[in-house]
Amino acid sequence: xxxxxxxxxxxxxxxxxxxxxxxxxxxxxxxxxxxxxxxxxxxxxxxxxxxxxxxxxxxxxxxxxxxxxxxxxxxxxxxxxxxxxxxxxxxxxxxxxxxxxxxxxxxxxxxxxxxxxxxxxxxxxxxxxxxxxxxxxxxxxxxxxxxxxxxxxxxxxxxxxxxxxxxxxxxxxxxxxxxxxxxxxxxxxxxxxxxxxxxxxxxxxxxxxxxxxxxxxxxxxxxxxxxxxxxxxxxxxxxxxxxxxxxxxxxxxxxxxxxxxxxxxxxxxxxxxxxxxxxxxxxxxxxxxxxxxxxxxxxxxxxxxxxxxxxxxxxxxxxxxxxxxxxxxxxxxxxxxxxxxxxxxxxxxxxxxxxxxxxxxxxxxxxxxxxxxxxxxxxxxxxxxxxxxxxxxxxxxxxxxxxxxxxxxxxxxxxxxxxxxxxxxxxxxxxxxxxxxxxxxxxxxxxxxxxxxxxxxxxxxxxxxxxxxxxxxxxxxxxxxxxxxxxxxxxxxxxxxxxxxxxxxxxxxxxxxxxxxxxxxxxxxxxxxxxxxxxxxxxxxxxxxxxxxxxxxxxxxxxxxxxxxxxxxxxxxxxxxxxxxxxxxxxxxxxx
Numbered sequence: 001x002x003x004x005x006x007x008x009x010x011x012x013x014x015x016x017x018x019x020x021x022x023x024x025x026x027x028x029x030x031x032x033x034x035x036x037x038x039x040x041x042x043x044x045x046x047x048x049x050x051x052x053x054x055x056x057x058x059x060x061x062x063x064x065x066x067x068x069x070x071x072x073x074x075x076x077x078x079x080x081x082x083x084x085x086x087x088x089x090x091x092x093x094x095x096x097x098x099x100x101x102x103x104x105x106x107x108x109x110x111x112x113x114x115x116x117x118x119x120x121x122x123x124x125x126x127x128x129x130x131x132x133x134x135x136x137x138x139x140x141x142x143x144x145x146x147x148x149x150x151x152x153x154x155x156x157x158x159x160x161x162x163x164x165x166x167x168x169x170x171x172x173x174x175x176x177x178x179x180x181x182x183x184x185x186x187x188x189x190x191x192x193x194x195x196x197x198x199x200x201x202x203x204x205x206x207x208x209x210x211x212x213x214x215x216x217x218x219x220x221x222x223x224x225x226x227x228x229x230x231x232x233x234x235x236x237x238x239x240x241x242x243x244x245x246x247x248x249x250x251x252x253x254x255x256x257x258x259x260x261x262x263x264x265x266x267x268x269x270x271x272x273x274x275x276x277x278x279x280x281x282x283x284x285x286x287x288x289x290x291x292x293x294x295x296x297x298x299x300x301x302x303x304x305x306x307x308x309x310x311x312x313x314x315x316x317x318x319x320x321x322x323x324x325x326x327x328x329x330x331x332x333x334x335x336x337x338x339x340x341x342x343x344x345x346x347x348x349x350x351x352x353x354x355x356x357x358x359x360x361x362x363x364x365x366x367x368x369x370x371x372x373x374x375x376x377x378x379x380x381x382x383x384x385x386x387x388x389x390x391x392x393x394x395x396x397x398x399x400x401x402x403x404x405x406x407x408x409x410x411x412x413x414x415x416x417x418x419x420x421x422x423x424x425x426x427x428x429x430x431x432x433x434x435x436x437x438x439x440x441x442x443x444x445x446x447x448x449x450x451x452x453x454x455x456x457x458x459x460x461x462x463x464x465x466x467x468x469x470x471x472x473x474x475x476x477x478x479x480x481x482x483x484x485x486x487x488x489x490x491x492x493x494x495x496x497x498x499x500x501x502x503x504x505x506x507x508x509x510x511x512x513x514x515x516x517x518x519x520x521x522x523x524x525x526x527x528x529x530x531x532x533x534x535x536x537x538x539x540x541x542x543x544x545x546x547x548x549x550x551x552x553x554x555x556x557x558x559x560x561x562x563x564x565x566x567x568x569x570x571x572x573x574x575x576x577x578x579x580x581x582x583x584x585x586x587x588x589x590x591x592x
Contacts, residue, residue: 004038007037018171021084022164023160024067024068033048044526046161051381065119066118070119071120072109088125092124093134094124094134094137101134101138118156120156123160125163125166127183127569129166129176178283178578179572182275185275197264203564204265206306207237208346209307212237212260222278227281235317235353236302236322238298238300239301240298243284243294251294252294253294254358256297257270257300258271258299258300258302259300262304262562264564265563266371266562269561272369276577281295281297291588298318300314309326310323313326319358322350322353327341360545365549367580369550371568372552372554373534376531377529377552382527384553386550387532387549388469389438389533390506390507390508390540391468394475394500394502395465397498399496400425402418402456416494418448418494419448419451421460421488421492424488429466429481436477439467440466442464442466443462444465448460464498466481467534469508482498509548513547513549514530516549519582520580520586553576555567
């Protein structure tokens with residue numbers, strides 16, 4: 001098996017020969033990476049190889065993509081594939097295509113090459129490394145054929161790096177066992193879904209449904225199997241596991257994330273942040289080791305607010321921020337939360353819920369691991385990112401009121417078009433948010449009530465979501481948007497209403513905790529990349545009572561989340577578990 005010691009000691013020619021086949025027919029990548037030795041970790045080697053490709057320029061990158069064979073193409077038929085490609089296409093079952101599948105793949109290959117000018121590139125051994133099914137390959141092929149050329153080229157390079165990663169694992173004899181375990185947990189938990197969605201193959205787990213309760217029992221069982229000393233389902237449905245320190249009375253590190261999902265969501269949002277610390281506790285228990293502090297992992301029962309309007313319910317209960325009015329809320333079927341709790345075997349009393357409030361003095365702090373839910377880490381070929389702050393946000397529901405009139409008889413200079421006014425506002429939001437540091441603005445809902453194809457819109461309803469890493473920038477953006485809405489409505493002879501429906505403060509990472517994550521990433525041989533979180537997380541609630549910091553892990557498919565395409569690799573997950581373990585070791589060393 002290949003070793004880093006051998007690579008680091010090799011001449012340039014030897015280095016290139018040892019890495020032969022990692023990048024298809026492209027020895028130049030190894031040649032130009034050689035001067036970057038020595039590599040402290042395999043992750044550092046992968047990163048250096050990817051960086052060489054990033055710096056190579058479009059022409060050489062295109063040649064790299066074109067060096068790869070088509071899937072189930074002429075090279076496979078003529079048995080002229082490289083040994084690596086033959087192995088990969090065989091593991092994905094492409095050598096066993098039915099005549100219909102083979103013909104369809106040929107059509108897709110031809111269409112893809114005609115549209116983009118290079119072959120379709122997919123790491124057919126998949127995120128787990130064991131091989132995608134032919135159906136998965138064909139579905140991905142069909143989906144990406146509809147993509148934009150620039151996006152598809154970037155996706156081709158990302159898949160090439162994934163192929164290289166798997167081939168390096170083969171050369172080094174590396175099995176990402178921790179990543180595989182987390183992957184398998186996620187797959188099994190994702191087999192439980194709410195009625196109406198499960199039948200469609202969609203993942204939806206909302207608060208205290210049968211699927212939600214099944215997930216909580218499964219998490220409880222896994223935590224016990226991992227060696228947690230105490231495991232329970234608390235008064236709001238959180239699953240809480242405690243692994244005591246060498247002194248059971250010592251302070252604890254609090255960590256975790258949520259296991260509920262949005263409707264038709266992904267398998268890793270929230271759940272990754274439960275499984276990673278579970279894997280770490282499992283390793284500690286297997287070695288018979290105790291730390292100078294306890295580890296408390298909480299699988300929060302409700303973060304998304306899908307069944308009831310009770311976002312951050314699970315983590316809010318720990319901070320004493322449970323709204324008593326939530327108990328009387330009803331879902332779409334008219335079931336109030338209090339009754340749902342009782343049906344799930346929970347006490348459904350404010351006394352029991354208020355007793356969940358944690359004494360911050362008994363905790364070191366809160367950390368959370370989370371899938372990025374965005375494209376940034378993917379674009380930079382980085383598996384991990386350190387979060388600097390969770391964006392503060394403010395939301396509005398608004399309406400512009402104009403005058404409905406005949407589309408044929410109303411001159412353009414006599415119109416009071418409500419939809420056109422909102423369209424103008426959308427462009428302003430896009431432009432202004434781009435001008436401010438780490439700010440984003442979105443109009444995600446638009447509706448023209450009673451709209452008709454031949455009527456100038458008299459009303460247009462819209463939503464507004466504004467976020468930034470600091471409250472000051474968020475509020476400045478909101479003020480600018482409101483002022484612009486006022487100006488354009490005055491100019492267009494329309495009126496407006498704008499109701500604030502939510503405001504959440506920014507949650508900057510505690511410097512000392514952010515630095516611990518940075519040291520953990522550095523220890524893996526990876527560059528430290530600092531980034532804000534545009535999404536809300538349970539860490540925002542814990543931030544109110546104790547120091548917090550987050551670590552992001554890259555998602556596949558350009559980082560898409562809240563979507564069935566949400567995906568991760570077992571290799572990135574292995575690094576994420578290792579980073580968490582390193583953070584635990586830092587805390588242990590500090591306590592010594």
